[in-house]
Amino acid sequence: MIRNENPVIANSLWSATAKYTDTYPALSGEQQADVAIIGAGFTGLSAALHLAEAGASVTLIDSQHPGWGASGRNGGQINVGLKDGPTGIRAKFGDHWGERMIRMAGDAGDLVFDLIERHQINCDAKRPGWLRAAHTPKTLQQLHELAEDWDRHGGGMKKLDQAEMQRLTGTEAYNGGVLDRRGGVLHPLNYALGLADAAHRNGVAIYGGTPANHIQTEGGRYRVKTPNGAIMTDKVLMCTNAYSGDLDPKVAKSVLPVRSVQVATPPLSDNIRRSILPEGNALSDARRLLLYFRQDAEGRFLMGGRGTYNDGSTRRQIERLKRVSVELYPQLSDVKWDYAWGGFVALTRDHYPHLHELAPGIYAGLGYNGRGVAIATAMGRVLARWAAGEPTEDLDFPVTPLKPLLLSFARETLVEAEILRLKLLDKLGL
Numbered sequence: 291m292i293r294n295e296n297p298v299i300a301n302s303l304w305s306a307t308a309k310y311t312d313t314y315p316a317l318s319g320e321q322q323a324d325v326a327i328i329g330a331g332f333t334g335l336s337a338a339l340h341l342a343e344a345g346a347s348v349t350l351i352d353s354q355h356p357g358w359g360a361s362g363r364n365g366g367q368i369n370v371g372l373k374d375g376p377t378g379i380r381a382k383f384g385d386h387w388g389e390r391m392i393r394m395a396g397d398a399g400d401l402v403f404d405l406i407e408r409h410q411i412n413c414d415a416k417r418p419g420w421l422r423a424a425h426t427p428k429t430l431q432q433l434h435e436l437a438e439d440w441d442r443h444g445g446g447m448k449k450l451d452q453a454e455m456q457r458l459t460g461t462e463a464y465n466g467g468v469l470d471r472r473g474g475v476l477h478p479l480n481y482a483l484g485l486a487d488a489a490h491r492n493g494v495a496i497y498g499g500t501p502a503n504h505i506q507t508e509g510g511r512y513r514v515k516t517p518n519g520a521i522m523t524d525k526v527l528m529c530t531n532a533y534s535g536d537l538d539p540k541v542a543k544s545v546l547p548v549r550s551v552q553v554a555t556p557p558l559s560d561n562i563r564r565s566i567l568p569e570g571n572a573l574s575d576a577r578r579l580l581l582y583f584r585q586d587a588e589g590r591f592l593m594g595g596r597g598t599y600n601d602g603s604t605r606r607q608i609e610r611l612k613r614v615s616v617e618l619y620p621q622l623s624d625v626k627w628d629y630a631w632g633g634f635v636a637l638t639r640d641h642y643p644h645l646h647e648l649a650p651g652i653y654a655g656l657g658y659n660g661r662g663v664a665i666a667t668a669m670g671r672v673l674a675r676w677a678a679g680e681p682t683e684d685l686d687f688p689v690t691p692l693k694p695l696l697l698s699f700a701r702e703t704l705v706e707a708e709i710l711r712l713k714l715l716d717k718l719g720l
């Protein structure tokens with residue numbers, strides 16, 4: 291279980307610049323609710339807000355506080371889509387589900403911007419687009435094929451050659467790529483706290499410092515037990531993603547939590563700001579162990595990378611992120627780095643998110659594989675509709691059986707081995 295804050299990954303830019311100051315008390319005594327939601331990241335917050343807007347009574351609890359998990363620590367890149375393009379999704383899931391998943395994943399950015407506008411969330415949201423950069427001719431071809439695939443399904447992506455990519459990034463490092471106009475950037479913790487504020491204003495009872503310890507049936511309903519209280523409810527949504535603990539070990543074992551780490555500079559001078567991603571895009575490259583970077587609203591440069599598990603490799607990864615930043619942008623060689631932090635992303639075996647029914651009326655949505663700002667928000671809406679009674683075949687995402695991923699005792703070793711394998715494939719350009 292990953293509960294306690296680890297000092298190696300705690301120095302977050304987003305916590306230091308959060309604008310919402312509300313605190314949510316711990317639950318004490320018994321609450322009644324139509325739906326109890328466990329976990330107040332984007333998934334749980336979006337589910338709570340959508341349910342409250344539909345008239346349900348909702349109690350939302352988090353063992354820490356809203357946005358404490360990956361939702362308040364990520365890169366703030368609004369990345370739409372799923373692992374495969376539309377053709378691949380249809381081939382894997384068939385026409386019925388393929389159609390729905392393509393729509394849900396393609397429109398997930400619209401949902402985020404709509405929520406921000408409707409609820410006046412103060413989170414520096416902008417929509418300059420998401421750059422996906424190719425580091426080899428092969429990945430360039432794959433990205434261009436992806437853009438053509440989306441063109442046949444409503445569009446959204448522009449193919450970029452080497453010169454266009456250089457103009458948009460300020461570096462010659464990439465062969466080209468695509469600009470996904472559906473993507474953008476935001477301050478992730480302020481987005482999470484703004485969603486919590488909107489949910490609260492719409493009647494959701496929110497409690498921080500309140501872990502769900504146990505769920506039991508009682509008189510045809512569920513009792514969600516917490517240290518000093520309980521929620522009596524008809525439905526339960528588990529929205530705990532990579533931070534799923536021993537509440538339901540099967541859920542925790544269905545994903546692989548892997549650390550992703552970021553570093554950030556202080557606000558840069560105007561000259562340097564204009565020389566890096568001058569149009570304000572978010573960028574991630576096409577490596578298996580990808581790099582992702584952007585500037586925040588104050589002109590700090592942020593660089594992130596996936597793929598560590600223990601503290602030693604996390605420290606090395608932090609130093610590597612600073613080094614690759616300077617390799618890409620030598621003008622950063624004299625800047626100091628103010629922040630280094632991280633959190634856990636939840637990987638799944640098929641690299642798709644998953645939606646499960648754990649027992650009648652107990653649902654879980656998780657496993658965003660590092661692409662959860664938009665997709666977790668969209669999954670929260672799917673969970674809300676399911677909890678409100680929408681039949682499973684009408685949902686925007688298929689319900690699949692819960693399967694454990696790996697034997698838990700071997701996890702760390704297997705993760706380290708997998709990271710080494712991916713590093714090698716990236717190095718060989720395969």
Ligand SMILES: Cc1cc2nc3c(=O)[nH]c(=O)nc-3n(C[C@H](O)[C@H](O)[C@H](O)COP(=O)(O)OP(=O)(O)OC[C@H]3O[C@@H](n4cnc5c(N)ncnc54)[C@H](O)[C@@H]3O)c2cc1C
Nearest residue numbers: 329331332333353359360361364365367502633661662663
């Ligand atoms: C460093 C990093 C960078 C990332 N960058 C991006 C990015 O740029 N773009 C993008 O799209 N995605 C990114 N992601 C992924 C994205 O942040 C996640 O997919 C998304 O936030 C998941 O949201 P969630 O609500 O499902 O889970 P979380 O936000 O992790 O929330 C789960 C919550 O459940 C709570 N919880 C767990 N167990 C219990 C319990 N028993 N009782 C009560 N509460 C409990 C935890 O305290 C936690 O707050 C990144 C992730 C990380 C870590």
